[in-house]
């Protein structure tokens with residue numbers, strides 16, 4: 001049984017390493033920003049250590065934290081944003097991966113729409129999100145003011161989630177986006193679709209000026 005767990009962890013680490021390279025290739029986590037995590041069980045998850053370039057992750061750059069985001073059996077330091085990963089795993093029991101990027105379009109748009117929500121309508125690609133099967137349903141992505149106080153920010157996100165029926169992603173203004181999924185493939189699809197939609201919205205704003 002112990003061997004199984006080890007093998008699974010190796011695969012999860014490889015998923016995060018491969019995803020980090022893919023994200024870095026798209027320049028969605030510049031200058032060591034962002035963090036990637038994978039669920040281990042109800043009590044712990046793997047997350048990238050603070051301050052590592054996402055394109056050059058090694059298994060050593062992934063640490064285990066408990067459900068509250070505290071390091072488990074390691075002197076390594078997790079990112080302060082680990083708390084938001086904890087919150088997502090707690091609020092969305094089907095989530096197995098959480099990716100947080102600092103992309104250009106997510107940053108730019110949320111400097112204009114810096115609170116409330118970004119609403120995507122009539123894009124076929126909205127269907128890339130789990131649970132959405134038509135472009136006719138608006139995809140709403142909440143935007144929260146950025147903060148260095150992660151406890152307060154996590155509380156704000158938590159309270160917001162109480163008021164909505166579904167949520168696939170959220171954005172921190174001028175900072176970056178969070179999305180999650182039940183498989184690595186699904187979570188990568190969510191990131192890629194959001195980046196596409198954000199770029200479309202940004203360019204639409206320029207066109208409509």
Ligand SMILES: [Zn+2]
Nearest residue numbers: 034081175176
């Ligand atoms: Zn961040």
